[in-house]
Amino acid sequence: MRTALVNVIVMLGMLVIVPFGLRLVAPPAPVLLRRLWPLLAVPGAVALWLPRGPAATALASVYALATMALALHAPARLRRTRSLAPAEIAVLTALVTPAVAGVALVAERSGHELFGFDLEILALTVPHFHFAGFAAALVAGLVCRSADGPTGRFAALSVPVGTLLVLAGYFVDDWAELAGALVLTAGMWAVALLTWRDVRRSSAERLIRALLGVSAAVLVATMLLALSWALGEATGLPHPDLTWMAATHGLGNALGFALCSLLAWRRLKETTAWAR
Template sequence: MSVLDGLVNPVVMLGMLVIVPAGLRLIDGPELTAVRRLWPLFAVPGAFCLWLPRGGAATVLAACYALGTVVLALTAPRRLLRTRSAAPAEIAVLTALVSPSVAALALVAERAGHRLFGFGLEILALTVPHFHFAGFAAALVAGLVCRTADRPAARFAALSVPLGTLLVLLGYFLDDWAELAGALVLTAGMWAVALLTWRDVRAGAGGRDRITRTLLAVSAAVLVVTMLLALSWALGEATGLPHPNLTWMAATHGLGNALGFALCSVLAWRRLKGPVTT
């Protein structure tokens, strides 16, 4: 197992086993009831497959996880039919519901040793955490923030996080400059989330709830640093300027977003008991 695998695999497990199921409990709607209950049946095989050698067994277990993410993604059109809403917060929630399926597709290909769309196995492996955290967690938190702080900056965050995630994905297929554009949009949205979390959400957490306020403060502060690292990497890839390598990015940007942003945010919002509504 490489150093990169040793950094990425625990992060992916955190996303599968903690962030996604905890995040789903922050989203209202009857279409998610069965998914919440059944999620461990999909997530445990997915987590286990990360530690197996590439091959048939790992691929089958990854496919089990992929099935769960497809079931989750199919709740998005059902939710859209129910709510008939294109509000920014709702767009962010729909993005969160679909994002794990993109991660799972990359996971199945990587565990099978298949260069999906010509991408190297290392890039596929890094796509898995990206769409658990920049996809699911970031979009979900942007939606929560938008519902709580209903102002133009919050609506901008709820729209730019999904848009930036989509542009980064398209950049995989186009070129490094397109990926840089996606990173710029995503960073702008995440910095807006950080500002609103620090300024508005913390204020509503209550002066006596220090744990929640601390979790929110950490999540906001971490985003400033981790997204700056993401920008430096994307800029370096596009221009050839010196920039961190993938192992360094996993150890800083990846771990920071997973632990400092996603985990702290989900824990804080669970304490606030704020499900996303339309």
């Protein structure tokens, strides 16, 4: 399902969410990759609007190579940090998941049904792994570091695990995807709880508190929509269609959760001792 709305959501992920998020990763991602990211993401954004074919595929491939370079930073980071703490697992997941989106984008723009998935599923995989993959995992890691404790560690682990289970569900069946959605929702709701209860209250700045409050509230609603869709797909019960999900779940997660969260954490990094 390639609509103008989905294209705009994907562009937000490519051009804003990923580069914003990379500035919050500590230790930071390679400087050269962070500086070049906007230039590498523009061809991918252009590819979204072209008809399927060689030109769109070539431009999408440029972006896919950037995501793969980011994914290769994950094992290098692991060798350097030698840490598999929950917050670190979440960050490693954030570094890897855009590559799934990049590969799906190339396949969809070329008209190739990768692993037998139809082009509609591939098109929706691209935004999913920018937001449920990169943004959600990164924010879960940030929340875990800021509000360390059992709930924070649960969030930092269950968001990556849920995201990977949803991906595995693509290859298995709708029930496996529902199981992944349940795990991911539990983790995202834990992120929302800690964001509202701990992180938001720790800041005296009204703008930060407002952004974090919006992100937590939106996350509860959008993940409830995701659960209803996954349950409907598995059981046959009535559920929203994909167009409606893009306009509600997709847009809400993109603007209300991911963008608001990253803006708030960027401001926190600038104004609090946590960043130092």
